[in-house]
Amino acid sequence: MTITxxxxxxxxxxxxxxxxxNNGPIKEETKKKLEKVILDLNYVPESFTHEIVNSQNTAxxxxxxSATNNFSTEFIEETMNRYNERNIVCYTGxxxxxxxxxxxxxxxxxxxxxxIILYEPAEGYAQIELYNRLYQRMPLVVVHSFxxxxxxxxxxxxxxxxxxxxxxFLLNTGHRRIAYISGIGGYSFILKEQIWRKMLTxxxxxxxxxxxxxxxxxxxESGIENAHKAVRQYIQEGNRPTAxxxxxxxxxxxxxxxxxxxxxxxxxxxxxxSHDNTVFASTLGLTSVDMKIRSVAIAAMDLLDYAIxxxxxxxxHISITxxxxxxxxxxxx
Numbered sequence: 001m002t003i004t005x006x007x008x009x010x011x012x013x014x015x016x017x018x019x020x021x022n023n024g025p026i027k028e029e030t031k032k033k034l035e036k037v038i039l040d041l042n043y044v045p046e047s048f049t050h051e052i053v054n055s056q057n058t059a060x061x062x063x064x065x066s067a068t069n070n071f072s073t074e075f076i077e078e079t080m081n082r083y084n085e086r087n088i089v090c091y092t093g094x095x096x097x098x099x100x101x102x103x104x105x106x107x108x109x110x111x112x113x114x115x116i117i118l119y120e121p122a123e124g125y126a127q128i129e130l131y132n133r134l135y136q137r138m139p140l141v142v143v144h145s146f147x148x149x150x151x152x153x154x155x156x157x158x159x160x161x162x163x164x165x166x167x168x169f170l171l172n173t174g175h176r177r178i179a180y181i182s183g184i185g186g187y188s189f190i191l192k193e194q195i196w197r198k199m200l201t202x203x204x205x206x207x208x209x210x211x212x213x214x215x216x217x218x219x220x221e222s223g224i225e226n227a228h229k230a231v232r233q234y235i236q237e238g239n240r241p242t243a244x245x246x247x248x249x250x251x252x253x254x255x256x257x258x259x260x261x262x263x264x265x266x267x268x269x270x271x272x273x274s275h276d277n278t279v280f281a282s283t284l285g286l287t288s289v290d291m292k293i294r295s296v297a298i299a300a301m302d303l304l305d306y307a308i309x310x311x312x313x314x315x316x317h318i319s320i321t322x323x324x325x326x327x328x329x330x331x332x333x
Contacts, residue, residue, distance in 0.1 A: 227254025
């Protein structure tokens with residue numbers, strides 16, 4: 001694909017497309033049109049990536065989907081610290097949608113970085129073809145939580161096993177009524193809900209619908225207050241599970257505060273188990289599913305090193321196994 005193809009698809013001149021890629025003067029309306037066409041076509045400028053492949057720069061970039069989700073910030077902090085120790089410049093970016101992510105990628109490519117780590121891509125499936133195409137031209141590692149047939153190096157954590165282990169842990173410790181507090185939409189949240197329902201039902205304790213609580217913006221700071229309000233309402237309606245499982249540590253923070261305000265003791269009255277095991281979990285004494293942030297970061301860096309070396313272009317796919325970290329927020333009954 002060439003800029004001539006882009007010009008034809010956007011119904012503009014080749015010169016206009018050239019100015020667009022070189023940050024030249026261009027109407028805002030035309031700029032938006034070109035951005036959409038380029039994104040739709042998953043276009044990656046070959047001249048940019050050719051320069052990267054043949055350069056000796058020691059700089060990499062990490063792009064993530066959230067600046068307030070603690071799992072994301074801990075991942076970035078781990079990678080940045082380790083690259084700093086190796087005297088490698090580490091650029092970071094935060095994108096919430098496919099368009100922003102694409103702009104970041106193109107800008108980073110123009111800076112001739114040695115490779116890119118994409119942490120939890122903004123819109124999952126919509127961008128897979130772009131990542132696969134990008135990998136053909138430069139070193140790339142995708143860290144993701146959704147199933148996909150990536151043709152590039154990728155890392156995932158086995159969240160299905162993590163959730164099954166969490167539910168089995170609660171069942172083994174005598175809990176029969178277990179509420180689940182989730183975010184809205186997204187593969188990870190839906191997967192956890194399905195396992196929660198299935199395992200409780202198969203154990204003979206099908207959950208009532210009111211025990212499934214959904215929280216908006218569960219991946220960022222506002223999710224704390226949203227969880228707090230939802231849990232207080234749930235408790236005030238007379239619900240008393242023996243345990244609550246939260247889809248992440250952000251939701252757990254709001255849940256803990258809600259139970260405190262309702263004079264419910266943890267774990268004497270209700271046990272709480274969370275997912276992710278970020279620094280919040282250790283600070284609050286939460287039993288949690290450890291998503292191995294440090295292991296994921298190290299694996300991503302190792303894979304990028306492997307891709308940058310160029311000795312073998314065959315993509316590798318790594319699955320990290322989570323584990324349960326037991327603290328004081330759960331008790332057997």
